[in-house]
Amino acid sequence: MAQLTRPAPASAGWRLARSVTTELIRPGDSDECGGELSGPGMLNPRSEDAAGQLAKFHTPEVVFGPGALAELGHCARRLGARRPFLVTDPGITEAGWVAEATGRLQLAGLHPVVWADVTPNPKDHEIEAAYQEYAGTDSDVIIAVGGGSCIDAAKGVAILAGNGGTILAYEGVDKVAQPIPPLVMVPSTSGTGADVSQFAIVTDTAQRTKITIISRTLVPEISLVDPRLLTTMPDDLNAATGLDALTHAIESFVSRAHNRLTDHHALHAAHLVTHNLRRTISHPLLAEPRICMAQGALEAGMAFTNAILGITHAMSHQVGGRLDAPHGVLNGVLLPHCIRFNAEADARPYVPLAAAIGIEAGDRPAQEVADEIADHVRALADDVGVPKGLAALGVTEADIPTMARTTLYDACLATNPRDADAADVETLFRQAL
Numbered sequence: 504m505a506q507l508t509r510p511a512p513a514s515a516g517w518r519l520a521r522s523v524t525t526e527l528i529r530p531g532d533s534d535e536c537g538g539e540l541s542g543p544g545m546l547n548p549r550s551e552d553a554a555g556q557l558a559k560f561h562t563p564e565v566v567f568g569p570g571a572l573a574e575l576g577h578c579a580r581r582l583g584a585r586r587p588f589l590v591t592d593p594g595i596t597e598a599g600w601v602a603e604a605t606g607r608l609q610l611a612g613l614h615p616v617v618w619a620d621v622t623p624n625p626k627d628h629e630i631e632a633a634y635q636e637y638a639g640t641d642s643d644v645i646i647a648v649g650g651g652s653c654i655d656a657a658k659g660v661a662i663l664a665g666n667g668g669t670i671l672a673y674e675g676v677d678k679v680a681q682p683i684p685p686l687v688m689v690p691s692t693s694g695t696g697a698d699v700s701q702f703a704i705v706t707d708t709a710q711r712t713k714i715t716i717i718s719r720t721l722v723p724e725i726s727l728v729d730p731r732l733l734t735t736m737p738d739d740l741n742a743a744t745g746l747d748a749l750t751h752a753i754e755s756f757v758s759r760a761h762n763r764l765t766d767h768h769a770l771h772a773a774h775l776v777t778h779n780l781r782r783t784i785s786h787p788l789l790a791e792p793r794i795c796m797a798q799g800a801l802e803a804g805m806a807f808t809n810a811i812l813g814i815t816h817a818m819s820h821q822v823g824g825r826l827d828a829p830h831g832v833l834n835g836v837l838l839p840h841c842i843r844f845n846a847e848a849d850a851r852p853y854v855p856l857a858a859a860i861g862i863e864a865g866d867r868p869a870q871e872v873a874d875e876i877a878d879h880v881r882a883l884a885d886d887v888g889v890p891k892g893l894a895a896l897g898v899t900e901a902d903i904p905t906m907a908r909t910t911l912y913d914a915c916l917a918t919n920p921r922d923a924d925a926a927d928v929e930t931l932f933r934q935a936l
């Protein structure tokens with residue numbers, strides 16, 4: 504069985520994961536396709552048929568596969584780098600990936616500056632300190648090597664470099680007006696999707712919450728996905744980020760902003776994560792499950808950056824900002840409850856998801872199938888060591904009213920398929936406690 508190499512020369516000739524073919528027709532889609540396409544000069548741009556089928560899909564250039572890190576110098580050079588600014592953290596440095604990355608940059612004739620002080624759930628003041636270093640060293644292209652925290656911090660530096668001001672001022676959708684420096688992202692986890700997304704999540708340390716910045720300018724130029732980097736993740740981070748990827752897949756598939764281009768990636772990502780996450784824990788160096796998880800995280804990222812997310816993320820951002828708890832673990836705890844909540848209003852989108860996950864729907868009611876998906880997610884969370892409830896992560900009853908109120912302002916709630924008010928969110932928090 505092929506195994507992945509840790510920081511050292513990469514092997515060639517890896518076998519790519521087999522794909523699955525999944526039925527993509529969702530309830531309602533076949534009706535929308537029933538009409539005929541209009542000829543030249545006959546398009547009515549206000550026609551409901553045309554509007555219902557329009558889809559946009561942003562994605563970076565992707566360099567994917569074991570050994571991809573060797574391309575880093577070439578990628579940065581193509582974007583005009585002379586002094587790239589590499590954002591990372593102490594764990595990635597200790598694992599040896601920063602040395603390999605800077606070596607590749609130097610081989611390409613570049614002079615990297617390394618900022619290695621990112622902490623989990625990157626803080627507003629960390630991003631502002633990193634930006635001062637970026638500006639003071641006359642750096643240009645911004646590179647992140649690390650998990651979602653490093654990638655989000657790198658995006659934060661890029662926002663300040665192009666737009667000035669303070670990072671919290673960019674909360675919300677399309678507040679980043681000016682162009683930002685080119686971004687090259689090298690993810691070290693299989694989950695966050697930050698390397699392909701138009702999202703950056705930053706901790707507001709004064710308010711003890713997380714803010715979501717959404718802007719198409721944040722989609723990186725290049726995502727360089729080397730599954731070798733996944734082998735130095737601790738098991739708990741692997742579990743958390745894997746469940747985050749599954750949450751991205753499920754929330755983007757049922758999102759109000761989904762489209763046929765995102766559906767395919769969301770379903771395939773749900774398949775890859777549910778069939779491979781356990782194997783990456785039992786066989787950490789085995790190539791195929793790691794490659795499948797890297798692909799699953801990538802496809803879930805492509806899905807959610809275009810279809811956006813839902814109530815699970817809107818809620819987990821509040822807990823993450825308040826308690827500095829791991830994002831993916833919070834999603835793993837919340838997701839089964841949120842699936843049941845959404846399915847009460849319309850369970851039909853969960854039927855194709857069940858097929859992707861490997862659940863036999865048969866002729867059963869969609870509601871029953873959705874319940875089984877929720878159970879399946881909880882069983883996966885159990886198997887990878889995620890606590891049963893939020894109380895084990897430090898959440899108390901007293902936290903709930905405030906977190907429920909701030910959930911309503913989170914940008915991810917707008918695309919949740921079911922409307923939710925503060926009372927609904929409080930109920931969900933209590934169920935998940």
Ligand SMILES: [Fe+2]
Pocket residue numbers: 695747750751816830834
């Ligand atoms: Fe997430």
